[in-house]
Amino acid sequence: MKDYLSMSKEQLHSELHNLTQQYQEYKAMNLNLDMSRGKPCTEQLNLSNELLNIHQYIGENGFDSRNYGMLAGMPEARRFFAELLGLSSMDEVIVAGNSSLSMMYYLIDLGWRMGYPDSPKPWRLEENIKFLCPVPGYDRHFAITEYFGFEMISVPMTPQGPDMDCVERLVREDASIKGIWCIPLYSNPDGYCYSEETVQRLASMTTAAPDFKIIWDDAYCVHHLTDTIYTTLNIMDECKKAGFENRPLMLCSTSKITFPGAGVAAIGASKTNIDYILKQMAPMAISFDKMNQMRHVHYLKNKEGVLAHMKKHRAILAPKFDLVKQIFTQRLTPCGEIAHWTDPKGGYFISLYLMKGCAKRTVALCKEAGVVLTNAGSAYPYGIDPEDHHIRIAPSLPTPQELEVASNLLCICVQIATLEQLLRK
């Protein structure tokens, strides 16, 4: 044990000296590693290559998926995603292009430009539109609302989901708050799962805005890392019970099931919203890529097939998560209360929390030694982590060997940043 918090200045200097030497050794290795994004590794991509040999392009309705038409998607693909999203009917689903992110962009754009069926007017015509952002959260969510000029209001994340006292108070008072970003299962970046109470409160809360939308990004709905199949309550069921079926806009995709660059994405929503969205999409698109929909449905078959496929991903991913956590425990725990990290049971990320003011310095040190992490602050609106203490770790892309090197280096950088901070006090 060498608890940094009880060390003398001299001891801190000596420790910093030792670690700086270790850091220089890593630097001399000329590393070039990327732990910045939730990108699957090559081994994971190879799991789905069989998909490419499926040439079933005539749909169950006799429709040739190679030709124009069927904007809402092939019926078998709509049913497939209805099951994944836990929706009762394919009428509540649009199977769109490759990217759920692009669909979220479209849905925010649509609210801003035209509004939704329950909107008094398009959001762009409101005085000052706002969106709730549980923090830490997903940088690309925040980038969309920033791009469309929303004021982003941070709401603290807890292991049970967003702080619902805070959410309820804000949305009850302020009609210019038009929605909230949610990743309900294995949240990005903490890996938290929304509790039953959180989902029920989100579904039933009183909102000043009649057209309040929950963007329910179920990005990791089948991305389990343990034997336990975690789930959340279904937001659509709960919203229907509460009489707010037009509140949720659900998203998922096969990006991290098959191919991130060439998967299939889907929107789930009330029939009212789906009909509205399809009508609004008509000037934009004749149809999305239905051949890819057919390939995916015939390869993965149904949710059971998806879960079986996801076990192969888990076999590759879980050891990587374990390795990172193990190295954190070995390297950082002995230093006392200088850092803690989440222990996700699924998803793609680990949150690493440092002492206040240490995140940017740690990321910069890593970068200088050839290991790219997500920018410090990127999990916060406008890229600003007020405490400069959070780093998102993405263990999927590097090989285990690379990951071991990168994690050890990361720990050294955390230690150096912490020591520097303690020495400034």
Added chain:
Amino acid sequence: MKDYLSMSKEQLHSELHNLTQQYQEYKAMNLNLDMSRGKPCTEQLNLSNELLNIHQYIGENGFDSRNYGMLAGMPEARRFFAELLGLSSMDEVIVAGNSSLSMMYYLIDLGWRMGYPDSPKPWRLEENIKFLCPVPGYDRHFAITEYFGFEMISVPMTPQGPDMDCVERLVREDASIKGIWCIPLYSNPDGYCYSEETVQRLASMTTAAPDFKIIWDDAYCVHHLTDTIYTTLNIMDECKKAGFENRPLMLCSTSKITFPGAGVAAIGASKTNIDYILKQMAPMAISFDKMNQMRHVHYLKNKEGVLAHMKKHRAILAPKFDLVKQIFTQRLTPCGEIAHWTDPKGGYFISLYLMKGCAKRTVALCKEAGVVLTNAGSAYPYGIDPEDHHIRIAPSLPTPQELEVASNLLCICVQIATLEQLLRK
């Protein structure tokens, strides 16, 4: 010869009686045929099935197209489309999703929402935005500008392209005219090709709007129906010469080369515009489907490969166009000056021009007998053909047998509508 225009009322009645009997016979056949859209037929779709056996997913730059990234497209795909669009560098190309229509929607949306680098302000903040629509034209073009609230100003099409005297006068005077829709080669629906003079005048004309855009929808750039490879002057070359390189936004796709539901689309523009568009796209997309880009490039290889492939389409399509024109000649020519039609050397459509006031009635008669045509007026802004005289014929989808039946029925409907009209006078 039975020239309708020189017939007596009695003769007209007698002719109408005969044709109505023939019409009833067709009606009794319970037809269900579609000549409404430019959809390739099954035989054409089958031409590209080999594409599906291509599993080359690692790019020339070593990038794995199965994973996230490379928003502008794989370099080999960018080069491929640069050649198709006649651009000198892949830096002038974004290879996007499946649909050039979706990209045109995006480009209009972008101008409306944000403006372009040369815009004084976003188009939506202008008093009254307008767009020039050569007529007859493509209904889906007009649907986009209508959706975004542009006032659409009709400009007459001629066999050499839009009436340039009219275009030049309008754009010189009115800064709220932000662009023009163009299909330069084998235009939809007439099949006309822009002359050298037209392209030069479009490229060099003085526009009151500093951010005037030519949407250059090169949908039929390789879709030849004869031995002659028609071309137009390259709009980018001409715009560069005139000092307006940011004026054109070029589009093309493989929709009618490979699979309409699952092809690849591209945007061509000046490097300034491409850089701007990519920056604006960043919140919307991580990347488009690059696996499909790779399949297409490795299957079609280059423009030479595309042209060889298009000969197979021509072998299926040209006889269908010939059949329709032949039946028109046999049935309609003897009736005198009641109709004329275009003789396209490429593309997907024939324009059929009737006596004033006869188009809607003809389309309705066809529909009643089970043959769906594009709605009369659909080739005009707001769906209104002021003379109610134009019908767009799409011969690609039906089989030759179906096409023969449908064309004969169509001629009978034209004759009936014309006789009714003459009897009203």
